[in-house]
Amino acid sequence: MYNYTEFDDAFLRERVAQFRDQVDRRIDGALTEDEFKPLRLMNGLYLQLHAYMLRVAIPYGSLDAAKMRQLAYIAERWDKGYGHFTTRQNIQYNWPKLKDVPDMLAALADVEMHAIQTSGNTIRNVTSDHFAGAAADEIEDPRPWAELIRQWSTDHPEFQFLPRKFKIAITGAPNDRAVTKAHDIGLRMVRDDAGAPGFEVIVGGGLGRTPMIGKVIREHLPPEDLLPYLESIVSVYNLLGRRDNKYKARIKITVHENGLDTYRDLVEAEFVKRRAAFDGIDQQLFAEINSRFRRPDFIDAPVDAYQAAYDADPVFRSWADTNLSAHAQPGYAIVTVSIKAHGATPGDASAEQMRVLADLAEAFGHDELRISHEQNVVLPHVHKSHLPQVFARLKAAGLGAANVGLVSDxxxxxxxxxxxxxxxRSIPIAQQIATRFDELKLEHEIGELKIKISGCINACGHHHVGHIGILGLDRAGVENYQITLGGDGTETAEIGTRTGPGFPADEIVPAIERLVDAYLEHRADAGETFLETYRRLGMAPFKSALYDRVAEQDAA
Amino acid sequence: MSRKFTPKVVTANHLLEGDAVWLTADDQWTPHMHKAELIEDEAHAQLRLLHAEQQPDIVVGAYLADARAGDNGPEPTHFREAFRTRGPSNYAHGKQAEAGNV
Known part of the structure; x- marks a missing residue:
């Protein structure tokens, strides 16, 4: 875990004081809403349908028990006792009052947290692999690099008024859990032929109105060139990106319209200049940051207690099979805590649940927590001998759902x-699908299946990269849901394909059930996942399952 | 060709609370849509919207929303506006939580 320096802390306090003054002036009437809006957005404060919403950054999804407890405190003190974890590893509070927001930001600053650049046309909170620093398949922990990017991009004077928002994701593992190919810039650590680690730099990916898979602009960037190279990419975009049309302003359009080769040439020309201007300060800073990410003091202990519980308790076994992932350290596991209890709101955790997670991190998890872009919470370092206790505490707190990666996740x-x-709406559809498949008791039989739901074309719910994607639209004043199939957010990223006409709200859950039935009928064997079956057979059997019966009914 | 004018209400969010509010005929802001002024005339609607926009110390983002006359006053015609009169569907938060006290 990175700990702030005095500089970081003073910077945050200054920002909170500035915003407190801006809120006072807005309430006094000295600032108009037009003047105030960009200021509040720079501090993560939106005005939504029913209330303000404060979006708090959780940089690269990492936090410790003290931070999690403070998030719980804020939820109870100034909100309605819960928070919503988002697909960008942030947390959102849905009910703050305007006058309270400066106090909320001050409370965040007490634990080295903030809401800076969680909105606006700036470089947003950098996201990362939620298994970073723990995963067995990792080349290097990407978080020191992510922290370097956070410090570089925060208040970067050149990049405060970009053509549009700008999102960077970074992973240190070949298996991409950070959706790097759907970001403005994606960074994947890879080894070159000599075995030296570097970054595969992917540019111009994105979802939204015009979904695109990112393109590789550099196959192997030496890590020490990271900041000057990123700065080159963003500075070319800053000048070349379109400001005439909001819908064509993202870098994916800039790269698409100019062509990758032209864009690369411009970046490389800029890089020569930028590289020369970096005099090594970034590497000094990186060395300091790196030293602040201490590797946990892993214990060496027998795992008999785990094995005994695994053999004796089918409920624990089901959870262990579904919610644990391989850890780099022998005897350890990565625990993904599902924030998707069947029928609950995906990503919503109560203050009490946050405290349980904080307690578990402290007692059994080397004081580390992660938020995943899949809206779950991760205990990255748990010794296997502690897993039965951890599971019992989670279950008691309503956090024991054994469904990670399954249809209800x-x-x-x-x-x-x-x-x-x-x-x-998205949430009720998610609740109904999860409830329905829980009733059917089928989800473990179905196996890995990622359903992702967005309530508009902006695709915050990543529907384009869902194995099954659902997009909610307003069709002539009625909610209507379009389905896409075959999306994939991993290293084999693909944009899903639309099946055809959408379904009204009361028909979307049965439609999803027909798709899953078609998969179970057509899969080669129990080991073939939904995505694999779709890739082998294509759209036809699924389309037939979706529409044939409806067509028959219409004809009758 | 101009389209036929459909009845409107003036609505916005409250600056301090963030809550959805509607403009009444006697120039108050109410959290209850059915107490709003139902505006049947296009020119009058524009005047009422201007009136709302001149109160930036009270409300944010005023706009005209479609509405129809109901038994107790104006009612929403679109689901988005209906949600604004209640709150979210996943918790009994927002206006629906206070409904019992009205």
């Missing part, structure tokens, strides 16, 4: 239950 954006941009 749904990503859903807040949708029209909260968001002013939404065209339809």
């Amino acid at each position: 749904i990503i859903a954006c807040p949708g029209m239950d909260y968001c002013a941009l939404a065209t339809a």
Whole structure:
């Protein structure tokens, strides 16, 4: 865990004081809403359908028990006792009052947290692999690099008024858990032929209105060139990106319209200049940051207690099979805590649940927690001998769902239950799908299946990269849900394909059930996942399952 | 060709609370849509919207929303506006939580 320096702390306090003054002036009437809006957005404060919403950055999804407890405190003190974990590893509070927000930001600053650049046309909170620093498949922990990017991009004077928002994701592992190919810039650590680690730099990916898979602009960037190279990419975009049309302003359009080769040439020319201007200060800073990421003091202990519980308790076994991942350290596991209890709101955790997670991190998890872009919470370092205790505590807190990666582990954006941009609701659809498949007791039989739901074309719910994607739209004044199939957010990223006409709200859950039935009928064997079956057979059997019966009914 | 004018209400969010509010005929802001002024005339609607926009110390983002006459006053015609009169569907928060006290 990175600990702030005095400089970091003073910077945050100054920002809170500035914003407190801006809020006072807005309430006094000295600032108009037009003047105030960009200021509040720079501090993560939105105005939504029913209330303000404060989006708090959780840089690269990492936090410790003290931070999690403070998030719980803020939820109870100034909100309605819960928080919503988002697909960008942030947390959102849905009910703050304007006058309270400076106090909330001050409370965040007490634990080295903030809401800076969680909105606006700036470089947003950098996201990362939620298993970073723990995963067995990792080349290097990407978080020191992510922290370097955070410090570089925060208040970077050149990049405060970009053509549009700008999102960077970074992973240190070949298996991409950070959706790097759907970001403005994606960074994947790879080794070159000599075995030296570097970054594969991917540019111009993004979801939203015009979904695109990012393109590789550099196959192997030496890590010490990271900042000058990033700065070159963003500075070329800053000048070349379109400011005439909001819908064509993201870097994916800039790269697409100019062509990757032209864009690369411009970046490389800029890089020569920028590289020369970096005199090594970034590497000194990186060395300091790196020294602040201490590797946990792993214990060496027998794992008999784990094995005994695994053999004796089928409920624990089911959870262990579903929610644990391989850790780099022998005897350890990565625990993904599902924030997707069947029928609950995806990503919502109560203050009490946050405290349980904080307690578990402290007692059994080397004081580390992660938020995943899939809206779950991760205890990255748990010794296997502690897993039965951890599971018992989670279960008692309503956090024991054994469904990670399954059909009920749904990503859903807040949708029209909260968001002013939404065209339809997402949350109730997610709740109904999860409840339905829980009734059917089929989800372990179905296996890995990622459903992702967005309540508008902006695709915060990542529907384009869901194995099954659902997009909520307003069709002639009625909520209507379009389905896409075959999306993939990993290293084999793909944008899903639309099946055809959408379904009204009361028909979307049965439609999803027909898709899953078709998969179970057509899969080669129990080991073939939904995505694999779709890739082998294509759209036809799924389309037939979706529409044939409807067509028959219409004809009758 | 101009389209036929459909009845409107003036609505916005409250600056301090963030809550959805509607403009009444006697120039108050109410958290209850059914107490709003239902505006049947296009020119009058524009005047009422201007009136709302001149109160930036009370409300944010005033706009005209479609509405129809109901038994107790104006009612929403679109689901988005209906949600604004209640709150979210996943918790009994927002206006629906206070409904019992009205």
